[in-house]
Amino acid sequence: MKTAILFAGQGAQHVGMGKDFYAEYPGFRRVFDLLPEEQRRIAFEGPAEELKKTENTQPIMLAFALGVYRVLQEHGFVPDMAAGLSLGEYSALAAAGVFDDKTAVELITFRGKQMAKASEGTDTVMSAVIGLEREAAENACREAQSEGDVEIANYNCPGQIVVSGTEAGVTACERNAKELGARRCIRLEVSGPFHTSYMKPAGKALAEYFRGRTFGRMEFPVVFNCLGREKTGAETVRELLVRQVSGSVYFEDTIRYMAERGVTRTLEIGPRRALSGFVRKTDRNIETMSIETTEDLGKVIAWTEKQQ
Structure with a gap:
């Protein structure tokens, strides 16, 4: 049986996210503290309008996801495959070792700002x-x-x-x-026309930002949004992240691809459980688990330790 880990995207955020994890888990705290103090305050206390802003949502969501994942790692959890919805793809790549946590936060912060800029005045x-x-x-x-x-x-x-x-x-x-x-x-209550041609200026800015940066090798496969599959040897992570920002997200294709490669269980990390719902509607043979609260995390840690 194979387990894939899924990282939630924009729209799943809510005020208070991460506050319980921050209080209980030092591993989570180490990642979440990479955010500026103001963004930690927005995550824990709001207001919701500030949390909804793309330039805040994206780094907060990534820090939440990676913080939870690092706690799981401490308890021996290793997925067979990973994917993320939109910004969640950066969490998936960081989990797979392509970026370290600090670099991932820096990249997604830049991406969020550029997507917010590309959204200005679009109506x-x-x-x-x-x-x-x-x-x-x-x-x-x-x-x-x-x-x-x-x-x-x-x-x-x-x-x-x-x-x-x-x-x-x-x-x-x-x-x-x-x-x-x-x-x-x-x-949908979102702050921009994400994954459309309106985001091409953000993609151009990302291409420049990625220039000269070295990315690590994946420790396990990541399925890419704009492909609905793993990348080939001819495709690069930086090229696919640039394409992703203005291209359609093929999440249904991603789940089908995982199932074809033996995935029988998914573990979603993120506030709310939208991705688990997408999995069930795509392939009812795949078991779903999710981590939204510290209670959920405790259950998955116990499950992980039993598998070892």
């Missing part, structure tokens, strides 16, 4: 289209282009696809989707 929205298959959702987007920009940002799982673009484009896409059989469309 865009994101919407989750529920109950429509991939081809139909793509058709709904294509037919909406005459009314405004709209692109598919995330293929999360069967029947859940996220679109993003201008208000007019997304509204037209939602209308088309419902005509094609979508059950509903849910507007």
Whole structure:
């Protein structure tokens, strides 16, 4: 039996996240203390509007994820494979040894600032289209282009696809989707048109920032968002991270790829449990576990020690 670890992305954050882990686990504290004091305060105390800002959400989410993972490592946990949703991919790569914790926080802080900058003045929205298959959702987007920009940002799982673009484009896409059989469309509370062509300036900035940086070798496989599979020898981590910021996230493909390679269990790290829901909707044969609270972490530590 193989276990894959999954790291949550933006949208899962909530005020108070990490406070209980910080009080109880020195290993978590060492990572979370890499954040500026102001961001730790925002994570623990809010306000929610500050936590929702991309430039704050991304480093806080990464520090939470890596802090929990380092505690698991101390107890002997080693996954067979890893992936993360959007910013969670940086946590997955750090867990696999590609970045150290300090470098990971620096990289994601830069990414968050550049994505926030690329979002300024865009007047865009994101919407989750529920109950429509991939081809139909793509058709709904294509037919909406005459009314405004709209692109598919995330293929999360069967029947859940996220679109993003201008208000007019997304509204037209939602209308088309419902005509094609979508059950509903849910507007998302996010601060930018992530994983669309609007983020290309952020990708260009990342490419410059990565220039000359040396990345470590992976200690276990990471499945990449923009591929839905592992990278080939001809592909580089820096190239894929640049592509990822403005390209669609193929999370459903990621789960199917893992299942094909023998993964029978996933462990999600992050506030809320959205990724575990995506896994269950994609492949019900995969067992899901998640760590959202210190109680969850204690249970996984006990499970890990029993496996040894």
